Amino acid sequence: MTSATATATAAPMSAVARRIARRGLVQHLVATDETALTETQALLATLPLCATGRVFIEVPDASWIGPVPVPARMTVTWLDRSARTGEPGSGRACRRGVALARAVTAWADEMMCADDDETRVFVSGGYLGAAEIVDHLAEHLGRAPGTVHTPAEYGLV
Numbered sequence: 001m002t003s004a005t006a007t008a009t010a011a012p013m014s015a016v017a018r019r020i021a022r023r024g025l026v027q028h029l030v031a032t033d034e035t036a037l038t039e040t041q042a043l044l045a046t047l048p049l050c051a052t053g054r055v056f057i058e059v060p061d062a063s064w065i066g067p068v069p070v071p072a073r074m075t076v077t078w079l080d081r082s083a084r085t086g087e088p089g090s091g092r093a094c095r096r097g098v099a100l101a102r103a104v105t106a107w108a109d110e111m112m113c114a115d116d117d118e119t120r121v122f123v124s125g126g127y128l129g130a131a132e133i134v135d136h137l138a139e140h141l142g143r144a145p146g147t148v149h150t151p152a153e154y155g156l157v
Contacts, residue, residue: 026118027111028053028074031104031133033096033125034064036151043122044070054107058100058125079103097129105136112141121148130154 028051032040037057044055052073059065061082068076079099086092104123112119121137123130134156137143150156 026052026120029104029108029112029119029121030055031100031121031123031125031130032056033058033100033129034060035126036124037064039124040122041068044068044074047071047074053119054111056100056103056107058097058103058129077103097126097132100125100129101132101136104133105140108133108137108141112137112143117141117143123148123150127154131156 028047030040030043030053032055034057040055040057047070049071050073051071053075055068055070055074055076056079057068057076058079058081060080062080065078065080070076081094081096081099084094084099086094086098108119121143123133130150131154134145134148134150137148138145145156148156
């Protein structure tokens with residue numbers, strides 16, 4: 001294959017991707033529910049001001065939603081269980097961990113697709129949601145379970 005052919009078939013890299021690659025920024029994925037919100041806020045306070053990434057917080061209802069200090073380049077997404085349904089087509093209420101697992105796995109499938117992905121992953125909250133997220137990252141994205149930070153008592157690593 002000639003270099004002209006290789007150039008023609010290579011996917012173009014966006015300007016943002018080039019800047020991130022030059023800076024060597026590592027994104028963060030933080031997932032939790034209301035049971036570990038205090039610990040998650042402590043974790044977020046330790047991140048550098050230049051940290052990038054996403055924070056997903058699942059809560060029972062909208063009364064839990066409020067400001068969470070995060071670095072400027074991070075986005076917080078609140079997942080209100082009372083406004084969501086359970087398993088598709090079941091008509092049931094959303095159980096704890098379901099909304100979190102759905103959101104995190106969808107985000108990871110889209111954003112953690114590179115072979116050399118170095119996203120730092122922190123998962124806390126309920127065991128079932130955390131286990132589903134860790135399993136998805138390992139089975140579908142080839143992520144070593146030891147690279148996903150979870151509470152030690154869960155035994156997921």
